[in-house]
Amino acid sequence: EADIYQTPRYLVIGTGKKITLECSQTMGHDKMYWYQQDPGMELHLIHYSYGVNSTEKGDLSSESTVSRIRTEHFPLTLESARPSHTSQYLCASRQTGVTEAFFGQGTRLTVV
Amino acid sequence: KQEVTQIPAALSVPEGENLVLNCSFTDSAIYNLQWFRQDPGKGLTSLLLIQSSQREQTSGRLNASLDKSSGRSTLYIAASQPGDSATYLCATQGGSEKLVFGKGTKLTVNP
Numbered sequence: 001e002a003d004i005y006q007t008p009r010y011l012v013i014g015t016g017k018k019i020t021l022e023c024s025q026t027m028g029h030d031k032m033y034w035y036q037q038d039p040g041m042e043l044h045l046i047h048y049s050y051g052v053n054s055t056e057k058g059d060l061s062s063e064s065t066v067s068r069i070r071t072e073h074f075p076l077t078l079e080s081a082r083p084s085h086t087s088q089y090l091c092a093s094r095q096t097g098v099t100e101a102f103f104g105q106g107t108r109l110t111v112v
Numbered sequence: 113k114q115e116v117t118q119i120p121a122a123l124s125v126p127e128g129e130n131l132v133l134n135c136s137f138t139d140s141a142i143y144n145l146q147w148f149r150q151d152p153g154k155g156l157t158s159l160l161l162i163q164s165s166q167r168e169q170t171s172g173r174l175n176a177s178l179d180k181s182s183g184r185s186t187l188y189i190a191a192s193q194p195g196d197s198a199t200y201l202c203a204t205q206g207g208s209e210k211l212v213f214g215k216g217t218k219l220t221v222n223p
Contacts, residue, residue, distance in 0.1 A: 006155075031209060042215040043201075050209070058210070090155055092211070100146060101203075101211055103156040 003027050006091050006104035013081055013111055021076045021107045023091035032074040033092040033101070036060060043090065049074055081111040114139045116204055118214035125192055126222050133187040133217045135202035140180050147176050147187050148201045150216070156201065160187070192221045 004025040013019055023032065030051045035043040035058075045058030049068040063085070064078050074093075078085055088108045094101040115138045125131055135145070144163045148156040160169045160176040162185065168177040175188040185202055199218045203211040 033211070043213045045210055048210060088153070092156075096209075100158050100161045101205075102158060103148075105155040106153075108153065 004091065004093055004102050004104045006089075006107050008107060009105060010108050011110070013109070015080075015082055015111055017081050019078050019081055019109070021089055021091075021109070023074045023076070023104055024072050025074075025093040025102070026072060027093065027095070027102070028071060029093035029095045029102075030071065031094050031096060032068065034058070034064075034066060034074070034076050035090040035092065036062065037088045037090060037106075039088070047076065081109075083111045085109060086111050114142075114204055114206060114212045116202060116212050116214035118200075118202060118217050120217060121215065122218040122220075124220040124222065127192060127194060129192050129221075130188070130190050131192055131219070133189070133200050133219070135185040135187070135214055137183045137185075137204050137212075139204075139206065140183050142180065142204045142206050144205050145176075145178055145185050146203050146205070146211070147174075147185075148203065150199045150201060152199075159200075189219075192219075194221045194223050197221050 007022045032049045034047040037043045044060035046062040047066040088106050090106045091104045092101050117136045119134045146161045147159040162169050162178040173190040178185045199216040201216045203213045
């Protein structure tokens, strides 16, 4: 059982609001990732982190930002939500080396 | 840049049938390949991880093989059940430490 948690699971919010999607893992993994997935579509990497104070942009451009102040915590923030941000956001973690990646249950975001 | 392709995009089979899902990748310089399952609206569940030095991995009714030189992996599901219905994704991990995903195969097992 993977110990990686995302909150909230579902969020409906108005345009222009600031939101933070939470992701926490209790496995002590150094690497963490955020993926964006539209319904029925493939996963796109939007942010990743190699460890505390390390953040990098992924392959898909995103207006969101991330931070990694603690090993176990990798929140994603949208300063001003727009309908184009409506999507599912998936967080993952793994430990350096040849190890499995584990995913959270995702946050389904709807911006109205 | 690594590209991962999964064929077929969708598959519908009767219960009890054995089936094979295919995954191909363009850059053979991978550290490992991982198969996941995703149920509608949910996150990904890890099924099997194959390291680059391995040829196959087994877990219950699932068997995954890896042929790095030809850029191919297969996921074999034995005696399929309706509960196996889901989207199956493969992902490679290379030197960049990023996972590169295919678009998935949507499997439907009919009772």
